[in-house]
Amino acid sequence: MASMKSMIMGVIDVGSSMGESLNGTKDTKLSVASSFYSSYVLQRMVASKTVEFGLVTYGSDMTNNFLNTNQGGYESVEEVVPMEKPDITSIQYIANIKPGSGRGDLIDGIVVGQDILNRTNVKKAFNKILLLITDGETEVEGVEDLETIVGNMKSIVNFSLYIAMVGKVTPTSSVIKRENAKLLQSLAESIEGRFAEMEDPRDGFYLLAGGAGLGTKPQLLKTTLQLAPQVRIPCQYWSKISKGKVPTLKKVALPAGATATSAALDELEAGTVKRDTTYRNPEDPDVELGPEEKVKGYKYGPQYVPVTAVEEDIFKLKSPASVTVIGAIPIDRIPRYHFLESPLFLQGSTDLDSAQVAVTALCRALREANKILLARFVKRENADPFLAALIPSDLEGQEHSLLVHRLPCAEDVRDYLFPSLLAFDNPTAVAQNPTLQQQQAAVSAFVDSVTLAAPLRAEICPVNPVLFNFYNSVRDKITGVCSTDINVSTGLKDTLVSPFANSAAATAALNTVYQKFALEKLESKKKRKTYWSEIEVKTGGEAAAGSMAGGDIVEAARKLARSTSEAASSIGEGDTDVESVLGSSLEDQPDFSAGSVAPVEDFQAVVAFAVDPILRVSEEKRQGLVKSAMQTLMDIVERHITLGASPAYYKRAVSCLTALRTAAVEQHQAHHFNAFLRDKIKLPHQFGRHSALWRLVVDDKLTLVSSAEDPDSSASPQDADAFLHAVAEQPVSAPVVAAADEEDDLFGSMA
Numbered sequence: 001m002a003s004m005k006s007m008i009m010g011v012i013d014v015g016s017s018m019g020e021s022l023n024g025t026k027d028t029k030l031s032v033a034s035s036f037y038s039s040y041v042l043q044r045m046v047a048s049k050t051v052e053f054g055l056v057t058y059g060s061d062m063t064n065n066f067l068n069t070n071q072g073g074y075e076s077v078e079e080v081v082p083m084e085k086p087d088i089t090s091i092q093y094i095a096n097i098k099p100g101s102g103r104g105d106l107i108d109g110i111v112v113g114q115d116i117l118n119r120t121n122v123k124k125a126f127n128k129i130l131l132l133i134t135d136g137e138t139e140v141e142g143v144e145d146l147e148t149i150v151g152n153m154k155s156i157v158n159f160s161l162y163i164a165m166v167g168k169v170t171p172t173s174s175v176i177k178r179e180n181a182k183l184l185q186s187l188a189e190s191i192e193g194r195f196a197e198m199e200d201p202r203d204g205f206y207l208l209a210g211g212a213g214l215g216t217k218p219q220l221l222k223t224t225l226q227l228a229p230q231v232r233i234p235c236q237y238w239s240k241i242s243k244g245k246v247p248t249l250k251k252v253a254l255p256a257g258a259t260a261t262s263a264a265l266d267e268l269e270a271g272t273v274k275r276d277t278t279y280r281n282p283e284d285p286d287v288e289l290g291p292e293e294k295v296k297g298y299k300y301g302p303q304y305v306p307v308t309a310v311e312e313d314i315f316k317l318k319s320p321a322s323v324t325v326i327g328a329i330p331i332d333r334i335p336r337y338h339f340l341e342s343p344l345f346l347q348g349s350t351d352l353d354s355a356q357v358a359v360t361a362l363c364r365a366l367r368e369a370n371k372i373l374l375a376r377f378v379k380r381e382n383a384d385p386f387l388a389a390l391i392p393s394d395l396e397g398q399e400h401s402l403l404v405h406r407l408p409c410a411e412d413v414r415d416y417l418f419p420s421l422l423a424f425d426n427p428t429a430v431a432q433n434p435t436l437q438q439q440q441a442a443v444s445a446f447v448d449s450v451t452l453a454a455p456l457r458a459e460i461c462p463v464n465p466v467l468f469n470f471y472n473s474v475r476d477k478i479t480g481v482c483s484t485d486i487n488v489s490t491g492l493k494d495t496l497v498s499p500f501a502n503s504a505a506a507t508a509a510l511n512t513v514y515q516k517f518a519l520e521k522l523e524s525k526k527k528r529k530t531y532w533s534e535i536e537v538k539t540g541g542e543a544a545a546g547s548m549a550g551g552d553i554v555e556a557a558r559k560l561a562r563s564t565s566e567a568a569s570s571i572g573e574g575d576t577d578v579e580s581v582l583g584s585s586l587e588d589q590p591d592f593s594a595g596s597v598a599p600v601e602d603f604q605a606v607v608a609f610a611v612d613p614i615l616r617v618s619e620e621k622r623q624g625l626v627k628s629a630m631q632t633l634m635d636i637v638e639r640h641i642t643l644g645a646s647p648a649y650y651k652r653a654v655s656c657l658t659a660l661r662t663a664a665v666e667q668h669q670a671h672h673f674n675a676f677l678r679d680k681i682k683l684p685h686q687f688g689r690h691s692a693l694w695r696l697v698v699d700d701k702l703t704l705v706s707s708a709e710d711p712d713s714s715a716s717p718q719d720a721d722a723f724l725h726a727v728a729e730q731p732v733s734a735p736v737v738a739a740a741d742e743e744d745d746l747f748g749s750m751a
Helices: 029-047 066-070 088-095 106-119 143-155 175-190 201-208 311-315 353-369 427-432 434-449 465-479 504-517 552-562 564-571 578-582 599-610 619-644 647-666 670-685 691-699 717-723
Strands: 006-013 051-058 077-084 127-134 159-166 194-198 221-228 231-239 284-288 296-300 303-307 322-330 344-348 371-378 386-392 402-406
Touching: 006 029, 006 106, 029 051, 029 088, 029 127, 029 159, 029 194, 029 201, 029 465, 051 088, 051 106, 066 106, 077 088, 077 106, 088 465, 106 127, 106 143, 127 175, 143 159, 143 175, 159 175, 159 201, 175 194, 194 201, 201 465, 231 353, 322 386, 344 353, 353 371, 353 386, 353 402, 371 402, 427 434, 434 504, 599 619, 599 647, 619 647, 619 670, 647 670, 647 691, 670 691
Parallel strands: 006 051, 006 127, 127 159, 159 194, 221 322
Antiparallel strands: 051 077, 221 231, 231 344, 296 303, 322 371, 344 402, 371 386, 386 402
């Protein structure tokens, strides 16, 4: 969207009456006026680089203006902000204007503001806009001069007048205010300007919304409407709706002496921050990849399909910018919910009268036949084509244009059918059932109670509450003033509110609906999935030999715990046969499989099963089961280090290491544990990408199992003490662990 060059001169009444309360609130009329104008200046300052603002106040205790200096006669009129591109200082001046002690002359304020517009940017093409804000409580002197003023305004090219009267005009308003409202509205209408009453800053935004030179000018894009291969009409299209967005935050370097809480930073002092992206080899993070070593690709499952820059053109349908008509259909064949985007306006080229006549004739023919056109629409050359509905516009002043609505393709449609209320499908059944009649009457009464008799613009096209809140908050940061009720009130921040929120009639109708339908709240019984990374894993004596997460042997351990006495009595003399408990020989049992929810608990359950004194198995089988369980838990540790690669997973890995070390000491598996800790933990991860894991190991003092703890260990107590403090050589990059299959994914949830 191209910005229009505009000069906006604010003329604000600061007479003594503007310092009075507005409708009995804590806010004064002047605070509402300055709040609106400062927020609006900030909004346009952010959105446009070509807009200039100025501010003149009348009724001030000071006099400072060009006309009074050169010819006199314009006292109590102060030029607060000269006409220029606004900055932070401009916002501060506008937000801090104070009421005077006397009464201002409205005519003098208008003349001084108009003079500044005439003297600024004389030889440049600018929209010249004068915004007058007053409460209308001061009698206007010199009304006979208004005719001359109106004549001068009409002679200025691209001049617009907007008048905002602070406070609503009611039968209880003063006579002066009611008369001034008529006068000012007539003044605005005489030069095709706008007049509005303003009770809060939103009303000011409504006044200036969409005015000439007060927004962004739609960009006219050229295209061709092709009715047939031999019939082409030069056209142009533009967007009626342009979504307002909060400005993007930009990062800068803080200059010396500044802080992040500063009101503003000078562009020349704040250093520009630039992003420098580097790509590194996943197998060796220290190696940076060059442009020739990278390629784009589409991921399908565990594989990528590489696509070169040349091959990217294969996916594009090349065609010129055009609108090619496919055919005409009745307008009722297109559901309204198929309109995907905000509409475009398509009209004949403004450079060719014949093109405008042709499009106008097409619009009339479609309107009379109650039909629309389906067309293939390509916005720009080689852009993606889409199916569009061309509908003749019925907007006043736009009857010669076609509305362009994008329609969905088969892949875009999503259907979810809700069951209908079958009881209301049969009118006869409703007529014979008093309960259904009462329900229908209750719903009808509720709809009537919340029906807007005459919708206002604020209700069908409200001020964006996000933008409204944003600009007010930024202004408060700039001025350093605590927000008043104008800014912190939920009703003013959120413009999307119902006028029936406190309506007794709507509340009563809604209660009737609730009673007639006897609605009940349905409680969802679906349990949320639990992931291992979200559970505080217990280790050592705190952990119960508990819940089954995976593995037949874990289940066997639980089975054994439940049936120890039965098994003992069936065997005799307290001996328990492992094979009778497991159902087959121990050698035939599948390997222990730890679940991803509680691997430590599963591991401890298997160890407890293997060493249970009631079992009569060989020591070889017992140690083999313990060693197998330890190896499985070690595999889990490695996977969570290489695949998890985050502080949360490092912490879980250390919990597993703690359980492994405890089991190694108790079950005389020091050699197995020490080899794993040395070769799989310290050597590859003491330095490099996963060094944070090793720091956790050191903090928890997870060292080697020494001979003092396990006589079978080859590590002395001195070796164990030096293990955590010795500096190892910088290791070669660790081997990349292949991603696990989906069925082995340790990060999934367990049923």
